[in-house]
Amino acid sequence: MCSKNVPSESGETAKRRIGETATLSVSPSRRFPVSWRTLSITRRLTLLYAASTAALLLLAGGFLYWTLKSSLEQTRHGLLASKIEVLRLLLREQPEKAQALASEVEHEAGEGHPLKYYLRILDEQDRVLLETPGLEKLIPAELFPPPVEVTAGPLKDVQQKRQAGRSFLLMSVRAPTGTAGREQRTLQIAVDVSAGAALLTNYRNKLLIVLVAGTLFAAVAGGWVARQGMRPLADITKAAQHITASQLHERIAGTQWPRELAELAAAFDAMLDRLEDSFTRLSQFSADLAHELRTPINNLRGEAEVALARSRTAEEYQHILASSLEEHERLSRMIDGLLFLARADNPKAAVERVRFDARKEIEAVREFYEALAGEQDVAVTCEGNAWVTGDPMLFRRAVSNLLANALKHTPAQGRVRVALRPLDDQAVELCVRDSGAGIAPEHLPKIFDRFYRAGHSGAPAAGGAGLGLAIVQSIMRLHGGSASVQSQVGQGTTFTLRFPAGLPPSPAGKMTKM
Amino acid sequence: MRILIVEDERKTAAYLQKGLSESGFVVDVAHRGDDGLHLALTQEYDVIVLDVMLPARDGWSVLAALRQAGRPTPVLFLTARDAVPDRVKGLELGADDYLVKPFAFSELLARVRSILRRGPSRQPETLRVADLEFDFVRHKATRGGQRLDLTPKEFALLSLLAQRHGEVLSRTLIAEQVWDMHFDSDTNVVDVAVRRLRRKVDDAFAPKLIHTVRGSGYVLEERPV
Numbered sequence: 001m002c003s004k005n006v007p008s009e010s011g012e013t014a015k016r017r018i019g020e021t022a023t024l025s026v027s028p029s030r031r032f033p034v035s036w037r038t039l040s041i042t043r044r045l046t047l048l049y050a051a052s053t054a055a056l057l058l059l060a061g062g063f064l065y066w067t068l069k070s071s072l073e074q075t076r077h078g079l080l081a082s083k084i085e086v087l088r089l090l091l092r093e094q095p096e097k098a099q100a101l102a103s104e105v106e107h108e109a110g111e112g113h114p115l116k117y118y119l120r121i122l123d124e125q126d127r128v129l130l131e132t133p134g135l136e137k138l139i140p141a142e143l144f145p146p147p148v149e150v151t152a153g154p155l156k157d158v159q160q161k162r163q164a165g166r167s168f169l170l171m172s173v174r175a176p177t178g179t180a181g182r183e184q185r186t187l188q189i190a191v192d193v194s195a196g197a198a199l200l201t202n203y204r205n206k207l208l209i210v211l212v213a214g215t216l217f218a219a220v221a222g223g224w225v226a227r228q229g230m231r232p233l234a235d236i237t238k239a240a241q242h243i244t245a246s247q248l249h250e251r252i253a254g255t256q257w258p259r260e261l262a263e264l265a266a267a268f269d270a271m272l273d274r275l276e277d278s279f280t281r282l283s284q285f286s287a288d289l290a291h292e293l294r295t296p297i298n299n300l301r302g303e304a305e306v307a308l309a310r311s312r313t314a315e316e317y318q319h320i321l322a323s324s325l326e327e328h329e330r331l332s333r334m335i336d337g338l339l340f341l342a343r344a345d346n347p348k349a350a351v352e353r354v355r356f357d358a359r360k361e362i363e364a365v366r367e368f369y370e371a372l373a374g375e376q377d378v379a380v381t382c383e384g385n386a387w388v389t390g391d392p393m394l395f396r397r398a399v400s401n402l403l404a405n406a407l408k409h410t411p412a413q414g415r416v417r418v419a420l421r422p423l424d425d426q427a428v429e430l431c432v433r434d435s436g437a438g439i440a441p442e443h444l445p446k447i448f449d450r451f452y453r454a455g456h457s458g459a460p461a462a463g464g465a466g467l468g469l470a471i472v473q474s475i476m477r478l479h480g481g482s483a484s485v486q487s488q489v490g491q492g493t494t495f496t497l498r499f500p501a502g503l504p505p506s507p508a509g510k511m512t513k514m
Numbered sequence: 515m516r517i518l519i520v521e522d523e524r525k526t527a528a529y530l531q532k533g534l535s536e537s538g539f540v541v542d543v544a545h546r547g548d549d550g551l552h553l554a555l556t557q558e559y560d561v562i563v564l565d566v567m568l569p570a571r572d573g574w575s576v577l578a579a580l581r582q583a584g585r586p587t588p589v590l591f592l593t594a595r596d597a598v599p600d601r602v603k604g605l606e607l608g609a610d611d612y613l614v615k616p617f618a619f620s621e622l623l624a625r626v627r628s629i630l631r632r633g634p635s636r637q638p639e640t641l642r643v644a645d646l647e648f649d650f651v652r653h654k655a656t657r658g659g660q661r662l663d664l665t666p667k668e669f670a671l672l673s674l675l676a677q678r679h680g681e682v683l684s685r686t687l688i689a690e691q692v693w694d695m696h697f698d699s700d701t702n703v704v705d706v707a708v709r710r711l712r713r714k715v716d717d718a719f720a721p722k723l724i725h726t727v728r729g730s731g732y733v734l735e736e737r738p739v
Contacts, residue, residue, distance in 0.1 A: 322728030323728075325729025325730065328729075332616045333698045336614075364693065368689070368693040368695055368699075369701075371703065371709075372701060375710075393696055397697045400695065404701045408701075468700065
């Protein structure tokens with residue numbers, strides 16, 4: 001990607017550059033191409049199949065090889081032991097029957113036996129008394145290990161030597177002549193095991209071939225199996241790729257998926273549900289926002305255009321500018337409200353928490369609205385006492401928005417009651433009840449939405465251009481509480497705020513104003 | 515009184531300069547952070563109005579450099595970013611106040627004046643505007659010698675207007691100062707309250723003292739008939 005921009009550079013530099021960009025950009029896997037975490041699952045499975053097959057073959061082959069080798073050794077050692085036994089017997093029992101000994105050594109040695117063997121008998125001065133023909137040339141007496149006493153059990157001091165291109169097992173033992181052991185002889189015996197060694201090598205090579213071929217086959221077959229197994233994943237990916245912002249209503253769980261993927265598909269669909277909901281709300285919000293902006297901007301534009309169409313008196317200009325200021329103020333308030341909501345929506349948003357007398361705050365808000373209520377001939381009363389943990393300024397703002405809303409919808413001689421009630425579990429409930437016209441049930445679920453006007457009047461809801469109740473709900477969410485509404489057409493509406501218990505006060509010193 | 519405005523948005527800088535000049539201040543304008551800092555360090559100003567987002571050097575850094583150089587000149591921050599950490603940062607660096615865009619010019623003027631008024635604040639015991647007299651010790655207001663029958667909040671509202679007579683006070687500022695409501699309410703509460711106050715203060719007397727400045731707020735002053 002980067003090298004395209006520098007075609008004149010040599011391949012090596014360009015390659016290094018790619019490495020450098022990779023560290024800055026998307027995928028670290030470019031830098032570590034063999035990282036296990038980023039390896040495709042198909043490859044992982046293939047590798048694991050091949051590795052486990054190789055391990056299995058290695059174990060089985062090793063075992064077979066070891067069995068063959070030890071059985072061969074057993075045969076050789078058996079032959080050695082039996083020959084030694086026979087010769088010792090001959091030397092001890094019949095020293096005078098040199099004939100039999102000579103024939104045993106010179107003629108019978110190795111004849112008719114699958115393992116060819118050679119014998120030699122030395123006297124105490126290491127002079128050769130008898131030996132199988134050809135042994136002198138093949139293995140001189142000095143090459144044998146020093147003689148040992150014969151003991152029971154497995155043979156000791158057996159040496160393996162290569163001599164003249166063949167393998168031999170060599171051994172020497174002491175053997176007394178006659179029953180009284182008058183003279184000591186040394187028996188040397190050599191067994192030609194070349195055939196066995198060749199057999200073992202051959203066997204080992206075949207095992208290696210099986211190991212390599214088996215592993216390769218396992219890799220190929222494993223790759224195929226893994227690809228087969230992964231196919232549903234590719235399918236589900238394709239299905240998911242199919243869903244774009246414009247087709248958010250589509251779902252993938254309808255198809256039959258393997259059990260493992262069915263859960264993923266369901267989770268994915270649930271996520272799509274939430275996304276679609278957010279999308280709908282967002283586009284509804286954007287539409288509403290555009291609509292809300294249209295009115296003041298239309299006013300501003302029209303007034304300015306008309307004003308500039310001809311020259312006017314200073315008084316007229318003043319009038320137009322003042323009117324435009326009012327529209328600007330309306331826009332500013334809307335921006336303020338939207339910013340507040342955006343900040344409150346931030347999951348990291350936290351409020352200051354102090355313990356305050358809720359009644360005092362409500363009285364302050366009531367005092368603020370006193371003049372307005374008096375003018376409208378609506379009685380505002382407060383009752384109940386409670387302490388709330390939270391941000392007093394936000395509490396005021398919520399109460400203020402609810403009161404403004406109530407006053408807006410309550411006719412003359414009406415009544416707005418603000419009631420505070422501590423609940424059993426330390427939570428606090430605040431009700432603002434008006435005696436207004438009430439809200440039709442179909443509007444209730446959306447009453448806290450931004451810019452939602454309950455349809456009953458063209459006048460904006462209180463507290464910031466149709467944002468008042470949305471701000472109330474945001475404030476409650478920031479406090480971990482809830483806002484709800486009940487209404488009876490013709491009887492009035494009650495907004496209920498619930499502040500949860502158990503919020504510990506936050507350390508002092510934070511900014512209150514939000 | 516000299517004011518330095520450091521603001522890169524030309525239209526904003528122009529109307530601030532115009533408005534503040536017409537309110538009797540001598541105004542200098544810088545459009546870049548470094549220029550602003552240079553002016554602030556080489557000239558004497560009573561207030562600096564400082565935008566946060568500036569080319570070459572942001573407002574925070576200008577303020578930090580200013581304080582590091584030992585200049586105690588009061589600074590009023592203008593910011594389009596309304597996040598609490600931003601404000602805390604500004605105030606921690608030694609700003610005296612801040613305003614979030616969009617703001618009303620009357621609001622800015624009021625804040626600049628209140629910064630200039632700071633220092634040893636002495637609440638006068640009495641005050642007289644035209645024939646309106648206050649006795650703050652006894653919480654009493656009279657006009658033309660007649661005692662005005664005011665609720666505590668009405669007294670607070672009238673004394674706010676009187677103490678800053680000649681100055682246009684926005685509804686936001688009035689709600690903040692009189693009722694401690696630090697947020698915009700879409701209702702005409704302040705208008706209603708002022709209307710009620712007028713009935714008691716102006717209806718039976720001449721000349722009228724409380725005036726509406728359309729689109730901006732209210733002002734208490736003696737105007738030639």
